Amino acid sequence: MLASGLNGITLRVNGRDHELAVAANVTLLEALRENLGLTGTKEGCGHGDCGACIVLMDGHAVNACLVLAVDASGRDIVTIEGLAEGGQLHPLQQAFLDKGAVQCGFCSSGMMLSAKALLDANPDADAELIRRELSGVLCRCGTYPRVIEAVLSVENGINRSGGEG
Amino acid sequence: MSVIGKSITRVDGVDRVTGRLQYAVDTVLPRMLHAAVVRSTKAHARIQRVDVSGARAMPGVHAVITGQDVPCLIGGMIADQPFLATDKVRFVGEPVVAVAAETELQAQMAADRVIVEYEDLPAVFDMEEALAPGAPLVHEQPSSYRRIAKCQAHDGSNLCHLHEFTTGAEGVERAFAQAERVFEDTFAVPAVSHTAMEPFAAVAVCNPVSGEYTIWAATDAPHRRLSEIAAALGIGSEKIRIIVTAMGGGFGGRGAAIAEMLAVALAKFTDGRPVKVVFSREEVLAASQTRVAAKLTVRTAVTTDGRILARAADMLWDNGAYTSKSPEVAARGGMTVVGPYRVPNISIRSRLVYTNKQPSGAFRGFGTTQTSYACEVHMERIAVELGLDPLEFRLKNGYVEGDSHFCGQRLTGVGLAESLKRAAASVGWGRQKPVVGPGKRYGRGIACMIKGTNTPTVSSCIVRLVADGRLHVLTSSVEIGAGQKTVMSQFAAEASGVTIESVRVSQPDTSVTPFDFGCTSSRSTFHMGNAIRLACEDMRARLFVTAASVFGLPAEGFDLTDSVLSHASGLTLGLREALKKMGARGFEFMGQGTYTPAGSPLLKRDPGNTADDSIFWLFVTHAAEVEVDMETGRVRVLHIAAAHDLGRAINPLNCIQQIEGSVVMGSSLALLEELKLDRGRVCNDSLLDYKISSSEDMPERIDPIIIESDNPEAPWGAKGVGEPAAAATAPAIANAVHAACGVWLRDMPFTPERVLAAIMAQATPEKTVDGHRSS
Ligand code: FES
Ligand code: FES
Numbered sequence: 032m033l034a035s036g037l038n039g040i041t042l043r044v045n046g047r048d049h050e051l052a053v054a055a056n057v058t059l060l061e062a063l064r065e066n067l068g069l070t071g072t073k074e075g076c077g078h079g080d081c082g083a084c085i086v087l088m089d090g091h092a093v094n095a096c097l098v099l100a101v102d103a104s105g106r107d108i109v110t111i112e113g114l115a116e117g118g119q120l121h122p123l124q125q126a127f128l129d130k131g132a133v134q135c136g137f138c139s140s141g142m143m144l145s146a147k148a149l150l151d152a153n154p155d156a157d158a159e160l161i162r163r164e165l166s167g168v169l170c171r172c173g174t175y176p177r178v179i180e181a182v183l184s185v186e187n188g189i190n191r192s193g194g195e196g
Numbered sequence: 197m198s199v200i201g202k203s204i205t206r207v208d209g210v211d212r213v214t215g216r217l218q219y220a221v222d223t224v225l226p227r228m229l230h231a232a233v234v235r236s237t238k239a240h241a242r243i244q245r246v247d248v249s250g251a252r253a254m255p256g257v258h259a260v261i262t263g264q265d266v267p268c269l270i271g272g273m274i275a276d277q278p279f280l281a282t283d284k285v286r287f288v289g290e291p292v293v294a295v296a297a298e299t300e301l302q303a304q305m306a307a308d309r310v311i312v313e314y315e316d317l318p319a320v321f322d323m324e325e326a327l328a329p330g331a332p333l334v335h336e337q338p339s340s341y342r343r344i345a346k347c348q349a350h351d352g353s354n355l356c357h358l359h360e361f362t363t364g365a366e367g368v369e370r371a372f373a374q375a376e377r378v379f380e381d382t383f384a385v386p387a388v389s390h391t392a393m394e395p396f397a398a399v400a401v402c403n404p405v406s407g408e409y410t411i412w413a414a415t416d417a418p419h420r421r422l423s424e425i426a427a428a429l430g431i432g433s434e435k436i437r438i439i440v441t442a443m444g445g446g447f448g449g450r451g452a453a454i455a456e457m458l459a460v461a462l463a464k465f466t467d468g469r470p471v472k473v474v475f476s477r478e479e480v481l482a483a484s485q486t487r488v489a490a491k492l493t494v495r496t497a498v499t500t501d502g503r504i505l506a507r508a509a510d511m512l513w514d515n516g517a518y519t520s521k522s523p524e525v526a527a528r529g530g531m532t533v534v535g536p537y538r539v540p541n542i543s544i545r546s547r548l549v550y551t552n553k554q555p556s557g558a559f560r561g562f563g564t565t566q567t568s569y570a571c572e573v574h575m576e577r578i579a580v581e582l583g584l585d586p587l588e589f590r591l592k593n594g595y596v597e598g599d600s601h602f603c604g605q606r607l608t609g610v611g612l613a614e615s616l617k618r619a620a621a622s623v624g625w626g627r628q629k630p631v632v633g634p635g636k637r638y639g640r641g642i643a644c645m646i647k648g649t650n651t652p653t654v655s656s657c658i659v660r661l662v663a664d665g666r667l668h669v670l671t672s673s674v675e676i677g678a679g680q681k682t683v684m685s686q687f688a689a690e691a692s693g694v695t696i697e698s699v700r701v702s703q704p705d706t707s708v709t710p711f712d713f714g715c716t717s718s719r720s721t722f723h724m725g726n727a728i729r730l731a732c733e734d735m736r737a738r739l740f741v742t743a744a745s746v747f748g749l750p751a752e753g754f755d756l757t758d759s760v761l762s763h764a765s766g767l768t769l770g771l772r773e774a775l776k777k778m779g780a781r782g783f784e785f786m787g788q789g790t791y792t793p794a795g796s797p798l799l800k801r802d803p804g805n806t807a808d809d810s811i812f813w814l815f816v817t818h819a820a821e822v823e824v825d826m827e828t829g830r831v832r833v834l835h836i837a838a839a840h841d842l843g844r845a846i847n848p849l850n851c852i853q854q855i856e857g858s859v860v861m862g863s864s865l866a867l868l869e870e871l872k873l874d875r876g877r878v879c880n881d882s883l884l885d886y887k888i889s890s891s892e893d894m895p896e897r898i899d900p901i902i903i904e905s906d907n908p909e910a911p912w913g914a915k916g917v918g919e920p921a922a923a924a925t926a927p928a929i930a931n932a933v934h935a936a937c938g939v940w941l942r943d944m945p946f947t948p949e950r951v952l953a954a955i956m957a958q959a960t961p962e963k964t965v966d967g968h969r970s971s
Contacts, residue, residue, distance in 0.1 A: 038314055070215070070221075073221070073394070073444070074881050075393045076478065076968070077476065078883070079508045081393065081477075083393055104883060111215035120213065122359030127213050128212075129205065131203075133444040134445070134677045136213070136444070137393040137444030137445060137677075139213060140215050168891075169883065171447065171861070172857045174857060176894070176895050183566065185924075
C-alpha cells in the first residue's frame, strides 16, 4: 500500500504496462475506463448481470465490474481497443461488421471478447454452444442471431485458411 | 453504381467494433463534476423537511440542490414534472435532491447524508381505483400546467388525458344490437423497461455569464428536447445547444429529457463546471420511464361467416406520476386497436390515468405492443369460435390496396395480404402438426398489425459538396444504433451522385444541424430520406449551373454519377478535378432540403374525420411455432416468421437486423418481462431479476421476410421498419399457445406459472360464459 492509502498496481492492458495507484475498492472496469480512458469497455449494470464489461484476463472472459483492480495487477488484460492488431481488424471484428452483428454497439465489446475467449478454447464451437456460451452478454438490440452467424463464419474462415479444426 | 438495395456495411462500423465511439456515458470534459441523486422512498408524500447541510459539508462537494433551487416543470405535452420534487413526491424514485461533486463516489457519499422527512399521503396504484370518485389526487390542479392544446386538463380527477373516437355512435350501437355474434375480451399489459444497454446519461455545462447551456446527450430528438428544456427553464431556445453523442439503443426510451433534466438543474450551480449524470441500472429500471401499462377491453360484432361489423374498445393506460408522451400513445397508439381491418363502425375510448408510479412514455411501437396483442388474440378467438381458419378470417377482413382507412385516407402500398400469406407459409400453416415429445404440445399462431407514423412532421437537411469531392450531410437524424447513418449515406450518395465513400454524415448538434422531428415513429428513413433527396437535388442544380458557365456548356446536359461529372456533349471529369476547375479555394456547393408530408395528395381524407392519417402505413405479420410443456407451463418458441411490408429495403442487412432484433425483443416482452411493483416500488430493479432475453431465451429460429409495396412518396420506395416487429410477436405466440393447448392468454407476460394456471383452470370444467349472443 502506498502512503496515500492507495495501492500501487501494474495493469498490463493490451500488451502495455500501466503503473496505477488505486483504492482497494476500485474495480477493473473503473480502472480501465477512468484511469486509463479505455471507454470501449462498457458498464451496463455494475453487478455482473449484463456482460457489457467483459474483457479478457489471462485469456479468460471476465466481468470487469466484478474484478477488483488490485486483483488484476500483473495479469494480462485485453480490451476491445486491443483486439485489432497491426492496423487490421481482428477477424471477429470484421465478421461482426459483415454479418450485421453490431447495432448500437454497446454490448459489442463484451460480445466480441466473449466470442474470442470461446473460440480460443473451442475453435469449432457449433451454433448451440455459441448460443449458450454467449448468453452472459445481454443485447437489447437483439443481435444474437447475427452474432452466432458471425462467430461461425470466423470458424469457417480459420478452417479455410488451413488452421486446425 | 446504385447503392440502393445493397447491404452496405455500417459506415461508422470500424469505430463501432473497435470501441472508439463516444457514448453519452463516455463523455469526459475538463473540470467535469459527477452527480448523485437522492430519490423519493415514498410513493406519495408531502415533503416536510429537507436537510442538506450534512451533504454540503462533505469533501469534494460543489452543489447540493433541491426543488426550491430549480422551480421548473418539464414535459413535451403536459409540463407537470418538476426537475426535483418541491412540495410533494409522487412516485418511489422521484428525484428530490441532486449533488455535484468531484467524483461519483464523493457525490454518492454526500447524497447519503441528505435527510428528507415526509408525511405520507394516500397513494393510488390501480387505474380503476385512481378514477373512482374520492380517490387521492396525484396532481391537485392539472389545469395549472403548461400543455399542448389537444391535452385538456381534468381537474379534481386523476384522468390525465381522454381520447374518444367514433365513426358514429348510432351506427356502432345498431351494429352491436343486430350482429349475429358479439365477442368481448379484456387484456392486461404490464409496464416494462426499454432496457437500452446504455443507461441514461448526460453532461451539461452552463456559462455563468451568458447563461447558455451546452448539453451532451443520447437523445432521440435533439431539437425537440431543446424546446422542452428551454420551455421548462423559461429561457430562449437560442440559449441551449444539444450535442448528440453515440447511443446504446433507444427503443422509445430516449424520448424525454431524463438524465438531461438533472444535469441541467445542477449545471447552473457549479460555476461553469460541467456536470455529468449517469443513471445506475437500478435507476433506469425503477426511476426513469416505462412502457405504458394498459388494460384493454375489446368488443367486436361479426356475422357468423366472419365479416366484422363493429369494433368498440375501452382502454385504460397507466401514465404514472408524470406525463411524457403517453397522451399520444393512448390516443394515436390506441387507435391501432382496430387492427389492419376494414371495420365500418368503430368506437374507441382511451383514458390515460395518473397513478403514483414511475412515469411511462413512448416504447418501440408506440402503443402497438399493447393494442396489437389485444386486437390479435381477440381476433383469433373470434375465428376459432366461428370455426373459421384464423388466416382466412384475417385475409377476409384485412386491408387491401385502395381500401379506405377509417380516417378516410385511401391506403396506398398495402402489403398486408402478402405478409399474411408468406408468414403463414413459412411456419407450414394448415399442414399437419409435427410430433413432439411426451408432455408437450405443439401449436402454430399468427398475428398481423398496422402501424402508421406521426403525420405531418418535418425533417430538414443541408448538404455541402466540398473541394475534395466529399459530401457532408448535416442532419439531426440521430444514429440510435439501427444504422441510420449508413442509410442516410446511401440516400445521399444515390441522390447526389458521389460515391458512398465520399459521404460523411454529421453527428447532430442543434447549433449546426437543421431541424428534425426525431428518430421516432419509424420515420427517419422516410422523412430524412426525402429531405436528403431534396437537398441533393438542390446542390446538383447549383453545381450544374456553375459547371455550365465554367465549361461553356448548357446546364441541362450535366450529370454527376459515382463522383464523375459528365455532360451529354462528351465531357467527363473526375469530381475533384472538376471542382478544382470550378471555383477558388474554399468554394463549395450547398443544397438544402426540407420535407414534410403536409399537403401530400396521399393524405386526402374525409372532411371532419378526427382519426389520424399517416403518410405511410406499415403492415406486419408474424407467425409462430411453439411447444408448450404441459407439466411446467413453459412455452418454447421454436420459430417466428416475421413478414414486414417496409416499402423497399434500402439496406437489406439493416432491415434484417431490425426485424430479428425486434422479434427477440417481442418474444422477450411476451415471455419474460414485467416490472413487478409493491405499492409503487419496483421490486425487480436489477438485470438479474428483471430478465430480458439472452441468446438462450430467444426464439430458436427467426425468419425475417421482407415484403415490398409501392408508396409513391417514399424515398426510393422505403417506408420504415423500426417499430412494428416488437408488437406482432407476442400475439402470434399467444395464439400459437392456444392452438397448442387451448388456453387463451389475456395477460402478458406468458410466464410458466401463468400458462400452467391457465392449463389447470381449463382442465377443471368451468361454467361457460358463452351465452346465446355474447361471448
Ligand atoms: S457491467 Fe459488468 S456485467 Fe454489467
Ligand atoms: S448491439 Fe445494441 S445492445 Fe447489442
